[in-house]
Amino acid sequence: MAETEPDWLLPLRALLGSGTGGDLLMFGAQVAEVDRGRAVVRLPVTPATAGGAQGGVHGGVIATLVDMTLVTATMTLLRRGEEPRGTAELNVSFLRPAVGAELIATCEMLKKGRSLAVGDVEVRNDRDVLVAKGRGTYAVGQVG
Numbered sequence: 001m002a003e004t005e006p007d008w009l010l011p012l013r014a015l016l017g018s019g020t021g022g023d024l025l026m027f028g029a030q031v032a033e034v035d036r037g038r039a040v041v042r043l044p045v046t047p048a049t050a051g052g053a054q055g056g057v058h059g060g061v062i063a064t065l066v067d068m069t070l071v072t073a074t075m076t077l078l079r080r081g082e083e084p085r086g087t088a089e090l091n092v093s094f095l096r097p098a099v100g101a102e103l104i105a106t107c108e109m110l111k112k113g114r115s116l117a118v119g120d121v122e123v124r125n126d127r128d129v130l131v132a133k134g135r136g137t138y139a140v141g142q143v144g
Contacts, residue, residue, distance in 0.1 A: 029065065031072055037109040039073035041065060044102050056131075057098040065105045066092050066121045066134035073107035074117045074138040085139035088116060092134040100125030115141060 027049055033040040043049065043057075043065055051058035067087055074084060102125070109119040116137050123132040 027061070029068065032104075034072060034076055036076050037073060037112075039069050039076065039107045041069045041072060041105045042102055043105070045098075045100060052098055054097040054099055056100075057103060059092075059094055062094065062098055062103070062123055062132050063090065063092045063134070065103060065123060066090065066132065067136065069105040069107040069121050070119050070134070070136040070138055073109050073119050074112070074140065077109055077112040077117060078140060081143055082140050083143045085141050087136060088139045089137040090134065091136070092132055094132050096129065096131050098123070098125060098131040100127055100129070102126040103131070112140070115139060 027043065027046065029041055029043045031039065032042045043061075045057055049057045049061045052062075067090055070087070070090075071084055078084070103123055104126070105121055105123045107119045107121045109117060111118050117140055118135070118137050121134040121136065122130060123134070124130050
């Protein structure tokens with residue numbers, strides 16, 4: 001028997017394919033892993049993402065990476081007939097300069113209710129050093 005894709009995968013593909021769901025796609029960000037309630041997004045460090053402390057990635061880019069990873073993980077929890085509505089709250093703690101060749105953001109969803117989903121995001125560099133920690137709340141609702 002052929003395995004079918006989970007219900008959440010089609011809207012996630014559509015969101016990422018549309019160019020929305022993360023302005024970081026133009027900087028080379030890639031969704032590396034997705035599973036129910038979890039997502040990993042990788043971002044190469046380039047001169048375009050620089051501008052932060054000690055020549056590292058700019059804080060605004062890191063916050064956008066946290067947000068993109070949060071929405072990607074949120075999409076994996078949506079039920080048929082639900083859609084993402086937007087970021088309701090986002091907090092990012094910048095722990096050290098984000099230097100290295102790549103940043104890897106991992107989101108683990110904590111809870112999804114009828115209208116809000118909450119997740120924790122860790123951002124590490126390619127040497128596995130924790131450079132930022134985020135928590136976000138994403139609004140969800142019924143299609144239409």
